[in-house]
Amino acid sequence: MKLNIPKPVAFDWDDGNINKNKISHGVEFAECEQVFLNEPIKIFEQVRYVAFGKTDSGRELTIVFELKKDKIRVISARDRNKKEKV
Numbered sequence: 001m002k003l004n005i006p007k008p009v010a011f012d013w014d015d016g017n018i019n020k021n022k023i024s025h026g027v028e029f030a031e032c033e034q035v036f037l038n039e040p041i042k043i044f045e046q047v048r049y050v051a052f053g054k055t056d057s058g059r060e061l062t063i064v065f066e067l068k069k070d071k072i073r074v075i076s077a078r079d080r081n082k083k084e085k086v
Contacts, residue, residue, distance in 0.1 A: 011071060012073040013073070017074075017075075021077040021078070032074045032077045036072060041086065042086045049064070050063070050064055053086065061079060061080055062080045064077075
């Protein structure tokens, strides 16, 4: 099931987490934000949300996130694998 969420007003980056995805997976925080502004995007609701999408440069990412009011808090971001299709 595809979950539609409104376009975010802002992103909520935890100071202790903002560089974790860059260090672990080479994904910049700006790239995470781009995925939510581009189409196509596929989002799944689990305990947290999972998004499959693309950055402005076409990099395909998988992002795990939470919603906090009108903000998206990215938990994890990495390159999308072949099984994770939009």
